[in-house]
Structures are given as structure tokens and as C-alpha cells.
Amino acid sequence: MNSPNLEDMGCGTSSATKDKKxxxxxxxxxxxxxxxxxxxxxxxTRQRYALTIFQSIEYADExxxxxxxxxxxxxxENYTHVQEKEPGLVxxxxxxxxxxKDRQDYxxxxxxxxxxxxxxxxxxxxxxxxxxxxxxxxQQQILHAYYVLEVLFETKKVxxxxxxxxxxxxxxxxxxxICGDLHGKLDDLFLIFYKNGLxxxxxxxxxxxxxxxxxxxxxxILMILFVSFLVYPNDLHLNRGNHEDFMMNMRYGFTKEILxxxxxxxxxxxxILEEVYxxxxxGTIIDxxxxxxxxxxxxxxxxxxxxxxxxxxxxxxxMPPIPMxxxxxxxxNKLGTTTVAQGIRTSGSFSEQLTKQEWEQVIDILWSDPRGxxxxxxxxxxxxxxxxGPDITSKILNKYQLKILVRSHECKPEGYEICHDxxxxxxxxxxxxxxxxxxxxxxxxMSSGTTPRFFQYQITKATxxxxxxxxxxxxxxxxxxxxxxxxxxxxxxxxRAFQLQDRNKSxxxxxxxxxxxxxxxxxxxxxWRSLSSHLVxxxxxxxxxxMSGFQxxxxxxxxxxxxxxxxxxxxxxxxxxxxxxxxxxxxxxxxISMEEFRSMWKLFKSHYSVHxxxxxxxxxxxxxxxxxxxxxxxxxxxxxxxxxxxxxxLTKSDTKLA
Amino acid sequence: NLNLLEDGKERKEEIAVAEFHKKIKEAxxxxxxxxxxxxxxxxxxxxxxxxxxxxxxxxxHDLIAxxxxxxxxxxxxxxxxxPVMTEVLLERxxxxxxxxxxxxxxxxxxxxxxxFLSKDELIKYMTEEGEPFSQEEMEEMLxxxxxxxxxxxxxxxxxxxxxxxxx
Numbered sequence: 001m002n003s004p005n006l007e008d009m010g011c012g013t014s015s016a017t018k019d020k021k022x023x024x025x026x027x028x029x030x031x032x033x034x035x036x037x038x039x040x041x042x043x044x045t046r047q048r049y050a051l052t053i054f055q056s057i058e059y060a061d062e063x064x065x066x067x068x069x070x071x072x073x074x075x076x077e078n079y080t081h082v083q084e085k086e087p088g089l090v091x092x093x094x095x096x097x098x099x100x101k102d103r104q105d106y107x108x109x110x111x112x113x114x115x116x117x118x119x120x121x122x123x124x125x126x127x128x129x130x131x132x133x134x135x136x137x138x139q140q141q142i143l144h145a146y147y148v149l150e151v152l153f154e155t156k157k158v159x160x161x162x163x164x165x166x167x168x169x170x171x172x173x174x175x176x177x178i179c180g181d182l183h184g185k186l187d188d189l190f191l192i193f194y195k196n197g198l199x200x201x202x203x204x205x206x207x208x209x210x211x212x213x214x215x216x217x218x219x220x221i222l223m224i225l226f227v228s229f230l231v232y233p234n235d236l237h238l239n240r241g242n243h244e245d246f247m248m249n250m251r252y253g254f255t256k257e258i259l260x261x262x263x264x265x266x267x268x269x270x271x272i273l274e275e276v277y278x279x280x281x282x283g284t285i286i287d288x289x290x291x292x293x294x295x296x297x298x299x300x301x302x303x304x305x306x307x308x309x310x311x312x313x314x315x316x317x318x319m320p321p322i323p324m325x326x327x328x329x330x331x332x333n334k335l336g337t338t339t340v341a342q343g344i345r346t347s348g349s350f351s352e353q354l355t356k357q358e359w360e361q362v363i364d365i366l367w368s369d370p371r372g373x374x375x376x377x378x379x380x381x382x383x384x385x386x387x388x389g390p391d392i393t394s395k396i397l398n399k400y401q402l403k404i405l406v407r408s409h410e411c412k413p414e415g416y417e418i419c420h421d422x423x424x425x426x427x428x429x430x431x432x433x434x435x436x437x438x439x440x441x442x443x444x445x446m447s448s449g450t451t452p453r454f455f456q457y458q459i460t461k462a463t464x465x466x467x468x469x470x471x472x473x474x475x476x477x478x479x480x481x482x483x484x485x486x487x488x489x490x491x492x493x494x495x496r497a498f499q500l501q502d503r504n505k506s507x508x509x510x511x512x513x514x515x516x517x518x519x520x521x522x523x524x525x526x527x528w529r530s531l532s533s534h535l536v537x538x539x540x541x542x543x544x545x546x547m548s549g550f551q552x553x554x555x556x557x558x559x560x561x562x563x564x565x566x567x568x569x570x571x572x573x574x575x576x577x578x579x580x581x582x583x584x585x586x587x588x589x590x591x592i593s594m595e596e597f598r599s600m601w602k603l604f605k606s607h608y609s610v611h612x613x614x615x616x617x618x619x620x621x622x623x624x625x626x627x628x629x630x631x632x633x634x635x636x637x638x639x640x641x642x643x644x645x646x647x648x649x650l651t652k653s654d655t656k657l658a
Numbered sequence: 659n660l661n662l663l664e665d666g667k668e669r670k671e672e673i674a675v676a677e678f679h680k681k682i683k684e685a686x687x688x689x690x691x692x693x694x695x696x697x698x699x700x701x702x703x704x705x706x707x708x709x710x711x712x713x714x715x716x717x718x719h720d721l722i723a724x725x726x727x728x729x730x731x732x733x734x735x736x737x738x739x740x741p742v743m744t745e746v747l748l749e750r751x752x753x754x755x756x757x758x759x760x761x762x763x764x765x766x767x768x769x770x771x772x773x774f775l776s777k778d779e780l781i782k783y784m785t786e787e788g789e790p791f792s793q794e795e796m797e798e799m800l801x802x803x804x805x806x807x808x809x810x811x812x813x814x815x816x817x818x819x820x821x822x823x824x825x
Contacts, residue, residue, distance in 0.1 A: 024766050025766060025767060025783065025787060026787050026788055027763075027766075027788075028762075028763035028764070028766035028767050028783075029763075029767070029783045029784065029787035029788035030714065030787075030788035030789060031755055031759060031760060031763035032760065032763050032764065032767075032783075032784070032788075033714075033715075033784060033788050033789050033790075033791065034712055034714050034755060034789075035712065035754070035755045035760050036791075036795070036799055037703075037707065037712075037715070037795070038707045038711075038712040038754060038755075039820060039824065040795065040798065040799075041703060041704040041706075041707030041708055042707060042708055042824065044704050044708075045685070045688070045704060045705075045707075045708035048688050048689065049688060052688055370692075371692060371693050371694070372692030372693050372694025372696070373693060373694055417691065419691075419692055466801075467798075467801040467802035468798050468801065468802065469802055469820070469823050470802075473823070511677065512676075512677070512680065515680075527684035527685065527687065527688055528684070529677075529680060529681050529684050530681070530684055530685065530708075
């Protein structure tokens with residue numbers, strides 16, 4: 001215990017009064033400290049809860065991928081049936097990529113107008129081009145499609161020469177820096193380069209996947225990384241992440257970003273990008289000791305096999321290999337003949353796919369997460385890859401004489417996390433990933449023989465960080481908002497579950513009953529008891545008025561006369577529908593025919609077991625009057641389904657505290 | 659009929675304990691990053707406080723000693739944490755400080771009754787008296803407590819703001 005500083009208590013008073021005064025001051029200080037620590041702890045906990053909400057919802061969404069993937073498989077299984085109804089549709093979905101278009105074909109057609117004042121790259125690229133791009137992007141300029149395509153072609157060419165795993169070495173004078181997910185957050189990349197220096201022969205980097213999606217500068221990050229790679233192909237290493245996948249991009253924003261920034265040439269860019277992704281290496285091995293991969297491993301991870309496979313056949317997590325079948329092959333060939341004429345993607349032979357085992361090996365690398373529980377289990381949260389325990393880590397690392405596994409894929413509050421007895425490091429480089437204040441970003445510097453060093457940072461818009469309670473309030477309200485939108489999208493199922501437990505039809509449930517239903521229906525493992533105060537009203541006996549959870553949110557009805565269940569269903573599956581429509585819309589015009597729209601809905605309905613009258617859906621489409629010459633603008637259609645928060649108007653007009 | 663009454667009381671306590679268990683489990687799980695029923699010992703204080711208790715640092719230290727392993731591993735297991743925390747909640751230990759006591763504490767440190775504490779005064783008291791703040795704790799408190807115009811802590815306003823935020 002500190003003795004009070006008597007001089008500060010004022011001189012000239014008797015020592016007895018001094019002691020009494022100082023004792024009072026001591027007690028007062030204790031009271032304030034005690035109160036503050038309690039308050040601070042509760043703030044940190046609220047921050048944690050908000051993060052847990054974001055993360056649960058994110059993973060549950062990813063699990064939706066599996067459902068979508070099953071849907072595509074389902075469509076293929078009902079192939080002939082679908083084929084009769086929708087010629088060309090399944091080909092579009094499963095046909096292999098277009099023939100290697102000659103570079104000249106594309107680039108010749110593109111003219112850079114004199115009025116273009118964005119950055120101009122000079123091939124062969126040098127470090128000045130890296131600087132040029134960074135400066136230009138800092139001023140929010142957009143790189144012309146011509147250069148984008150040139151960079152993509154060049155990158156593909158160079159990547160094709162590289163093996164599935166990059167092997168590199170460090171030395172005490174040449175440390176390597178490993179960065180995790182960036183997800184389109186350009187400011188974080190700028191910060192890393194500012195703190196850690198630009199890539200060069202003496203300053204090598206590994207970027208461990210997920211460069212794109214979610215943030216709004218995925219293209220700019222990709223361009224900086226690819227250009228840096230072309231300038232320093234032996235010192236800037238790129239690993240593929242689960243978001244380097246054209247189907248993930250459709251759902252998580254990169255496709256949209258491209259089509260928005262490149263209205264004229266976006267489609268071409270998307271086509272080439274799809275291929276470039278498949279040529280990205282699966283991982284990097286440093287000093288034969290450190291394995292750097294995006295997601296993780298499974299008990300069956302076979303590095304030798306992974307070194308051998310033809311990695312470019314891995315197109316998307318949503319496109320598992322089609323089962324080999326003599327009949328099917330024949331049919332497909334027939335299909336090939338008919339569709340070539342239409343100029344849509346030609347179907348390739350089955351040798352253009354990986355085997356099921358190979359495909360699963362890659363999925364494990366890109367999608368798995370480490371956990372404390374021993375063993376290996378399907379990653380049910382994400383719907384792909386596994387949860388692997390410390391025993392699996394030891395087993396696999398030992399098998400290949402490796403010491404450490406560095407991976408990314410999961411957002412961590414401190415930007416990094418060490419687990420499995422120091423053998424697994426997670427590094428995540430997108431700060432404020434979910435929301436401003438949600439988490440720090442980090443990168444690692446390491447060299448052979450020394451302990452890895454971690455560097456953390458957090459981007460902030462203001463010149464000084466807002467007080468903790470404001471930051472926590474911001475992410476908390478954002479998280480609760482998301483959660484409420486989730487609830488409203490499952491309103492019918494939730495009410496049914498509540499009513500099943502509410503025997504007396506009192507409109508009330510105990511905390512335990514309410515929490516049970518919420519967890520079961522929403523499939524989210526969240527601290528419901530602690531969150532209940534934000535979501536529902538509780539009476540003095542501690543019982544919950546379960547309908548109060550739906551009070552201040554509703555889904556905007558685009559058309560009055562349509563049933564709520566239909567509205568709810570379209571809202572709930574809007575991401576999946578987005579992807580499906582995008583795929584049908586092979587020329588990326590934003591329009592599909594009414595006929596395609598209807599048959600897609602029918603297929604979707606039967607697979608997802610949605611019980612809604614076809615006529616309802618027709619009526620909805622008709623009434624929304626989005627019909628443009630027999631086509632429907634599906635983006636407009638989906639945009640019309642959104643959630644309204646009752647208190648939005650209020651929060652907008654609130655003066656924000658400084 | 660006394661027996662019936664006592665049964666009823668016991669039943670109520672059972673239910674209360676069951677609910678406490680669930681609450682404690684929830685709070686614990688949020689910090690259980692590896693999902694293996696352990697948390698870092700450095701987060702135990704946060705967990706206990708998030709459950710509404712306000713132990714002093716000294717009291718927290720004693721609690722941790724109760725839940726730690728015989729040979730401290732740096733991790734606290736849920737099996738040890740649950741019974742101890744349940745007792746704490748049942749006995750309503752470490753109750754939070756009421757607003758008016760908090761106000762009086764500030765007033766003690768401001769004998770001249772100016773209505774504020776200067777930044778330096780607050781720093782001195784918080785980092786030199788009682789159970790001193792770490793630098794991080796001090797900085798965080800200052801960022802919210804300091805009124806930028808006067809560069810002092812208008813403690814009455816500060817308390818009101820914090821109380822509103824918590825509710």
C-alpha cells in the first residue's frame with residue numbers, strides 16, 4: 001500500500017489531522033478505483049460480446065455456403081431434368097473456364113483516353129510503379145482497366161511458373177514479415193508499409209490470403225500486392241485464402257466493387273481474375289520450419305499430395321468435383337456441342353477437375369480453425385474444413401519436421417493469437433474488421449533461430465482515439481442491430497418455437513426457455529442471458545415478453561399485398577439468391593429473363609424446402625414491376641428487401657458526442 | 659405447514675443456482691478462446707466484474723488464489739471457477755458502489771468544493787493512492803473524464819454520464 005504524500009496534504013497542519021485527511025483520501029481513492037475497474041471490465045465485456053456476435057453471424061453465413069454448394073450439386077444431380085428446362089444453365093454453372101484468351105485480344109480493344117489522369121504503369125514493372133500506385137491510391141484514384149488487365153495477365157504468367165508451396169529462407173539480417181487477412185482495408189496495408197517498410201529484396205513479405213472482399217478497396221490492395229509481386233517475385237509471397245474464390249467474391253462484395261469501379265471492362269477483369277486466383281500458391285514454407293497457410297490443417301493433411309496436385313483446377317469452394325460417370329460424360333459432351341455455338345463457357349472434360357480427395361485437402365487448408373479440443377471435427381460453424389486440436393497440430397508438424405504453423409482466417413481482438421502450446425499462431429491484419437474499435441491488426445516479423453516478434457496497430461479515423469465507452473457503444477449497437485436483423489429474418493420460426501413452449505399462451509417465457517429457443521432456431525452460440533436486455537423486455541419476475549424482440553424492427557414490404565412469410569424468406573436468403581442470380585447472369589448485365597427467374601425460384605424452393613406458393617412469387621415479381629423488356633433487374637429486386645429499424649431516425653438526429 | 663414452505667424455498671434456491679450457473683457459464687465462455695473450458699488468469703477479473711461484482715484488487719487476488727490450480731498454470735478451469743463464483747453470487751458479495759458514495763469520494767478529494775479535479779490531481783490520486791492504476795487504466799479514464807475545454811474532471815457530470823451509459 002502506498003503511503004500518502006504528506007507534503008501534498010498541505011503543510012502546517014498537525015500530523016494527526018494530516019493522517020486523518022490522508023486516510024480519507026486513501027479511502028476515497030479506493031472507492032473511485034474500485035468503481036472504475038468494475039466499469040472498465042464491463043465495457044471490455046460488452047466489447048467482447050459484440051465481437052462474439054459479429055463472429056458468430058459471420059461464420060453462420062459462411063455455413064450458408066455449404067447449403068448453396070449442396071444446391072448446386074442438387075441441380076447437377078437433377079441434371080437432365082434441369083437441362084431440359086434450362087438449356088445452358090448448368091453449363092454456365094459448371095462449365096470450365098473459357099479458353100485462354102489471347103492477351104492481345106483483350107488489351108487491343110481497350111483504349112486509355114487522354115483524359116485519364118490516374119496512375120500509368122510501365123512494363124516491365126519496377127519499384128517506382130509500386131510507389132506510383134500507392135501515391136495514386138492514397139488520393140483515391142482508380143487504376144485504368146487496361147493496366148489492371150495487364151497486371152492480371154502478367155501475374156498469372158509468373159504464378160504459373162511457381163510450385164504449389166513457396167519455399168523461402170531467412171537469415172538474421174533478412175527477417176521476413178507475415179501479414180494476415182486484409183479484406184480490402186487499404187488503410188491497414190498503408191499502415192503496415194509505413195511501419196514496416198515497402199517490400200524489397202531485403203524486406204520480404206508473406207501475405208497469407210483473404211486480400212479481398214468486405215472492405216471497399218479490394219482492387220487496390222490486389223493491384224499493390226500483384227505489382228509488388230511482379231517486381232519482387234522471390235521476395236513477396238502470396239498464399240491463396242478462402243476469399244480468393246470467384247464465388248465468395250459474388251457474395252462478399254468484391255464482384256460488386258469491380259463491376260462498380262469498372263463499368264465497361266469489369267466482366268473481363270472478373271474472368272481473368274478467376275483464373276489468377278487458381279494459380280495462387282497454397283502456402284509458404286519458411287526455413288523448412290514454418291508452414292504458412294491461410295486456414296489450417298486436418299488429421300489427413302498430406303503435404304506431399306498437396307505439393308503434387310494441379311492447384312489451378314481448384315476453382316471454388318462451392319464447386320466440388322462432379323462425380324465421374326460414363327453416362328454423364330457423354331451427356332456433357334453432347335452439351336458441349338450445343339453450347340459452343342452460343343459462345344458461353346464450353347464444358348471441359350473431367351480431367352479438368354481435382355479428385356474428391358485432392359479437393360478436400362485444399363478445402364482443409366483454406367477453411368480449418370484450431371481449437372482447444374483434441375481431435376479433428378467438421379467445422380460446422382463455417383460449413384467447410386475442420387476444427388483441429390493440439391494433438392493434430394503436433395502430429396502433422398512432426399510428420400513433416402516442421403516447428404510452427406502460422407495461419408490467419410480468424411479475426412482476433414489483439415490482431416494475433418498463439419495457441420496449441422505455441423505451435424499455432426493466428427495473424428490477422430485487418431483492424432476494425434467488424435466495426436470501428438472492434439479489433440487490432442497485427443503482423444509478425446521472424447527469422448530463423450529467433451523468437452517471432454508481433455506488431456499491432458489499429459486504424460482510427462479521428463486524430464485521437466475516442467474514449468473507450470464511445471467505441472464500445474458503437475460496436476455494441478452495430479452488433480445488436482445485426483442480431484436483430486437475424487431475428488427478424490427468422491421471425492416465423494422463432495415465434496413457432498416460442499409458442500411451443502408457452503403452454504399458457506401468456507406471451508411470456510422464462511429466461512432459460514427463451515435462450516434455448518433463440519439458440520436453436522438461429523443456430524448462434526451466443527451469451528443470450530447477457531444479451532437479453534438489449535433484445536427483449538423482461539418483467540419484474542424475470543420473465544421475458546418474447547414478442548417484444550420484434551417490436552422495433554421489421555422487413556420493409558416492397559409490396560403491400562404479399563405474405564409476410566414470402567418477404568421473410570426472400571430477405572433471409574438474399575445472399576444466396578444474389579449468388580445464384582449472378583451466376584445465371586453470365587454476361588453480368590444485371591438482368592435475367594423472367595423465365596430464368598421463375599425456374600430458378602422453383603429449383604431453389606424445392607431444395608431449400610421453402611413452402612411458398614409459386615403464384616405468390618409471380619405476383620411479387622409482377623407487382624414490383626422490375627420487368628424491363630421481359631428481363632428482371634435482380635439487384636433491384638433484392639435491394640427492395642431490407643430491414644427497417646424503428647429507432648434509426650432517432651439515432652441519426654442524435655448529436656454525436658465528440 | 660413449515661415443511662411445504664421450506665421445500666418451496668429450497669426449490670427457489672435450486673432454480674436461482676441453476677440460473678447463476680448458466681449466467682456464469684456464458685460469461686466464462688466469452689473469454690474461453692480455445693473452447694476448452696479454460697480462460698487466461700488475467701481475464702478472470704474482467705469476468706467476475708462483468709457478473710456485477712466489484713471486488714477490490716486485493717479481494718480479486720484472493721479469489722484468484724481460490725480458483726487457481728495447485729501449481730498455477732496461467733489458466734483457470736471452469737470446474738474450479740463455477741462453485742466459487744456461484745457462492746459469490748449467492749452471498750451477494752462485492753456489491754457495486756452506489757452513485758452517491760462515488761460522488762462523495764470525489765468530493766473528499768476536492769475539499770475546496772470547486773466542483774472539479776484538475777487532470778494532475780486525478781492522476782496523482784489514482785496512480786499514487788489506494789490500489790494504483792496502471793498507465794493504461796489511467797489513460798483510459800482520462801480520455802473519457804477530462805472535459806477538453808477546462809482540462810479538468812467535472813466529476814458530477816462524469817459520474818452521471820457513466821451511469822447513463824451503463825444503464
